[in-house]
Amino acid sequence: MRILSKKELRALVLYSPGHIDRLEKAGRFPKxxxxGPCRVGWIESEVLAWLDAxxxxxxxxxASALPEQA
Structure with missing residues (x-):
């Protein structure tokens, strides 16, 4: 399993940090x-599945034929 940093996530998804936060809070983006206290990451496979969807x-x-996100 690979964990993406904020920088890697932004390069892959091309959204601003604020928009990623909004999507995540709305349940429309992987959590x-x-x-650590000042460090977060995203599971690469979940982000790639989101992009594939x-x-x-x-x-x-x-979309109803797609597998549910974990």
């Missing part, structure tokens, strides 16, 4: 993992 939505594949 972060608290690694966006691609499938774009391609017109029904």
């Amino acid at each position: 972060r993992i608290v690694l 966006r691609i499938k939505e774009r391609d017109g594949i029904c």
